[in-house]
Amino acid sequence: MHEIFDDIERWRAADQKVAIARVVDIEGSGPRDPGAAMAVNSLGEVAGSVSGGCVEGAVVGEALELLEGRREAGITSFGYSDDDAFAVGLTCGGTIHLFIEELDW
């Protein structure tokens, strides 16, 4: 999370709401380890990353829904499942579990 504090501080100073998505678990091959974090402000601006670029776009969507009150904080997973239920996946074939929440703590 270290590398995203500068952006978060700037957004907080400008009274922007901030959502944080963190990798909490990976199955199989995953590009980033647990603890990798990205932050999204209410304008959709992004700092940091949680994968090699495969799921960041979808995470921005989830983060904006959270900041607009259209979803709750919680776990969101991306990866390939047997029934191919996920629209967004990791090209490496792994699954990542993210915890997405508002920075209000």
Place this chain on the structure above:
Amino acid sequence: MTSIYERFRDLLRSEVPVALATLIEGPDIGAKLLVEESGSTLGGLGSEQLDRVVRRDAIAMLDAGTSEVRHYGPKGEARQHDVSVFIECHARRPHMVIFGAVDFTRSLASQGKLLGFRVTVCDAREVFATRRRFPMADEVVVDWPDRLLKRIGSDLGPRDAVCVLTHDAKFDVPAIIGALPTRVGYLGAMGSRQTHEKRIKRLIEEGVTIEELERVRSPIGLDIGGRTPEETAVSIVAEIIAMRTGRNVPSLSQGQGSIH
């Protein structure tokens, strides 16, 4: 009053080890407990008993430097899955101590920095152990290896590395003997197979046992045919990574042939 985020941010920015526990499944999603190495905490996960167990686990995880999800009962009971807590650990940087202020040391110190180690270079010869020769190191110490290890040995842990590059039994032997009683994860010593054989003889004469010697990676590094100081440094840090991840890769210490 300082929020958990502000405290977390300030500790990370000043490189103080800290763990941030977040309740990600259970009754109070998003609840947080900040745990410092000293054991002091900020925040809470909704139950004093759960806080106590998570605090204990977080302190242990800080030592190992791992971040992961742990599952508990509502009051921190083991082997239950009512509550999931993500414990994000920011351990102190691992420490690489290099004995011997030689040419190989420059490359290894640079590689160590690249991988995020705090690097200490130590040599008893003050003409060699200078800041100017090792600007990339975090500290350059003019002292005998055993004396430095007496001072810092108890701080060394599984994520740390001691690399003995002096090639000179006068320094190598006290460095290895000083490092053996520590918890250091990686202990390697440079030298040809001939140097290695002589060194083993000296160490055994000094009372080191065969079992203890098994901890010493010597000749140091992976068997990648490296020759230059830069290539040798790559083979050493690769061996350090392989040791941490438990991968089975050919180390020079396990082979018989020429080291180059």
